[in-house]
Amino acid sequence: MRILFVGADFAWPPVTGGRIRVLSQLRALYSLDEVDSVRFFSLRETEIPDADREALAAQSPKLEVLEPVFHPIHLFSDRRYLPRVAWLRIARGVPYLAGKWESPSVRRALEHELKERQFDIVWIGCLGMTRYLPLVRRLQPRARVVLDQHDVESEKFAQLTRRQHGVRRLVAKMEWRAARDFERETLRAVDAVGAISEDDALTYRALASVRALTIPQIVPFVRRAASPPPGPRLCYVGNLRWHPNVRGLDWFCREVWPKVRERLPDATFDIAGTRLPTGGDGAPVVPEAWRAPGITTLGFLADLEPLYLGSAAMIAPSFDGTGVRLKLLEAFRCGVPVVTTPDGAAGLAIEPGREAFVESDPGAFADRVIELAISGDVQARLREAAYRFLERHHGLAAAQAVARELLGTAPAASSAAAD
Numbered sequence: 354m355r356i357l358f359v360g361a362d363f364a365w366p367p368v369t370g371g372r373i374r375v376l377s378q379l380r381a382l383y384s385l386d387e388v389d390s391v392r393f394f395s396l397r398e399t400e401i402p403d404a405d406r407e408a409l410a411a412q413s414p415k416l417e418v419l420e421p422v423f424h425p426i427h428l429f430s431d432r433r434y435l436p437r438v439a440w441l442r443i444a445r446g447v448p449y450l451a452g453k454w455e456s457p458s459v460r461r462a463l464e465h466e467l468k469e470r471q472f473d474i475v476w477i478g479c480l481g482m483t484r485y486l487p488l489v490r491r492l493q494p495r496a497r498v499v500l501d502q503h504d505v506e507s508e509k510f511a512q513l514t515r516r517q518h519g520v521r522r523l524v525a526k527m528e529w530r531a532a533r534d535f536e537r538e539t540l541r542a543v544d545a546v547g548a549i550s551e552d553d554a555l556t557y558r559a560l561a562s563v564r565a566l567t568i569p570q571i572v573p574f575v576r577r578a579a580s581p582p583p584g585p586r587l588c589y590v591g592n593l594r595w596h597p598n599v600r601g602l603d604w605f606c607r608e609v610w611p612k613v614r615e616r617l618p619d620a621t622f623d624i625a626g627t628r629l630p631t632g633g634d635g636a637p638v639v640p641e642a643w644r645a646p647g648i649t650t651l652g653f654l655a656d657l658e659p660l661y662l663g664s665a666a667m668i669a670p671s672f673d674g675t676g677v678r679l680k681l682l683e684a685f686r687c688g689v690p691v692v693t694t695p696d697g698a699a700g701l702a703i704e705p706g707r708e709a710f711v712e713s714d715p716g717a718f719a720d721r722v723i724e725l726a727i728s729g730d731v732q733a734r735l736r737e738a739a740y741r742f743l744e745r746h747h748g749l750a751a752a753q754a755v756a757r758e759l760l761g762t763a764p765a766a767s768s769a770a771a772d
Contacts, residue, residue, distance in 0.1 A: 354388050354760070357466065357496075359485070360395040360478040361454070363421045365409035368655070369592065369627055370679040374503050374549065375478055376412075377571040381752040382476070383415040387762050390415050394466055396459065397421035422462045424454070427628075447484075448531035450506050454481040460488065467492035474499060474760055480506045483539045499759050500539065501547035501568065505556045507533040512673045537561045545759045550700030568755045570682055572747040576740055577662075577688035582729035585620040587722065588664040588689070590657060591680050593650075594628040599640070601670035601694065605718070606642040609670075612719035614647055617726060622668065625651040625660055661687040665732060666725040670718070671697035681709065682747065685739035690732050692721045702746060708738045 364375040383391045393409070393416060401421050410418040425434055434453075441452035463485055475489050476499045489498060510529035517525045540546055540561035547568045548554035554565040589605075591598045602624065613620050629652040630638045639650045654660060661667070667684040669691055681701060684691050691709040698711045705711035710721035725731055757763040 354385075354473045354762070355471070356382055356388060356391045356474040356476055356760075357470075357472045357493075358382070358391055358393050358476045358478065359463070359482050359489075360393065361482055362426055363395045363397050363401050363405070363409075364393070365405045366655070368653075368657075371503060373679050373683065374570065377752065378476070378478065378501060378547075378568065378756075379412070379416060380571050380749070381568065381756040382760075383413040384749060385753060385756065385760075385762075387757075387760075388415060390417055392417045392419060392466070392470075392472075394419050394463060395421045396424040396426060398423070398426050419466070422456075422459050424456045424459050446531070448535045449528060450481050450510075450532050451484045451535055454484045460485065464488060464492065472496045476501060477543070479503060480536060480539060483543070486539065486542060497545065497761055498543045499545045499547060500543040501759075502553065502557070503549050505536075505553050505560075507536045507560070508556065533560070540565075545761070547755070547759050551702075552700050566755050566758055568759070569747050569751045570679065571749055571752045572682050572686050572743050573749075574686040574688075574740065574743055577736065579733075582732060583663050583665050585617045585726035586664050587620065587622045587666050587668050587726065588660050589622070589624045589626070589668050590660070590683070591626045591669070591678075592628050593624070593626040593652070594630060597671045597673045597696065598626075600672045601697065603640065603642045604672070604715075605668060605670045606645055606648060608715035609718045609722065610645055610648065612716060613722050613726075614645075616719075616723055620647055620726060622648045623651055623660060623664070624648065625654045625657065627653055629653070657683075658687065661689045664689055666690045666692055666722065668722065669693040669697045682743070685743055688736045688740070690725050690735040690739070692718060692725065694718075703742060707735075708742045709735065 358379060360375050362371055364372045367373045367376045379391060382388055406418050410416055438449060438452040441447040441455060442449060467489065472493055473496060475493060475496045477483055478501050480502055483500060507529065510532045514522060514525040514529045537560050540557055540563045546557055546563055546565040548557060548565045551567045554567045557563055557565040589602065610622065624643060632638050637652055643650050667689045669678060669680055671678055671694055673696060678697050681691055681693060693709055693711055694713050695711055698709065703709055712718040712721055
């Protein structure tokens, strides 16, 4: 079986949630005995070092890494492409979430790949890249097309609409409806749909009357050796520009952190992550709420291991958003206990107080943070429960079983096809 994996971002190094998810899906696919090769087609915003391409290709002899095609994934960081997106929206009715991926260079590169080889499967790694679905169908009419989504994209626009007022709300509502219609039509147009969580799978079924299967994230781990508690040092890791994360951090720094420092004056909080905004001079722009005493905004760290190992807990407040907060699974993998909000825990079958603390009230959130910061026993209890959770829900075998269903190679699927 030959697979073409069409992704929106290069998967190495796996330092963002999107990249971590893509790498997990690639592992699920190339680990299958029936898969002969996986060719990885992706986009890039910046130059990809040869070492990164080689590191990704080294993950498996079956993985063939193509030269990434330049395209600005974050359009508002490269506004040259906005007129094309606006023209597609106004003249062609193409919603923003699809139009932002339109590119002559991407289309040419993908067309070349589809013409050069025959594929049994075309695996599309995000909704936006289905902008090229008609091209795939025309050049690979016999290929089975799988759409693997990381989020319910139209729900993001619904959340955006709820935050707007006046004319902006009307415009946002129009875009939400366009996104919803595009997502519904696309879900029905592909041959199989994968979801990152059961909540998302249920939403796809309700939206488009399709059967969506949840592909668990693969999270390999090694149990951390026992070590002395690190003291009241806390950390955060995530996309520092994504609205649900920013809103959660603002809430924590304003509403919770003063309560923590009042009772733990020596507590510290390190904020690390990607896409920290910069000013005209290139210097990082740190929001005012994140500058309180005891808080340090580190920005991007190439190696997060020292931060995780030196922290008593990871703080993961989030509001809105869809899918799964992969930062929680990464913290579990590294043995760092987590305190999060209900939205932050959404999509994961965790039990509040067992694998992680889950609170929405500032006072209760502060109580849990302090409890973790001062108790090595509580840290050890949550750490072990999180490891057991990963063993039950996020192993390779579970992901392989769902991948086979999506590919149509599972025993039940094969016998049904024979009938």
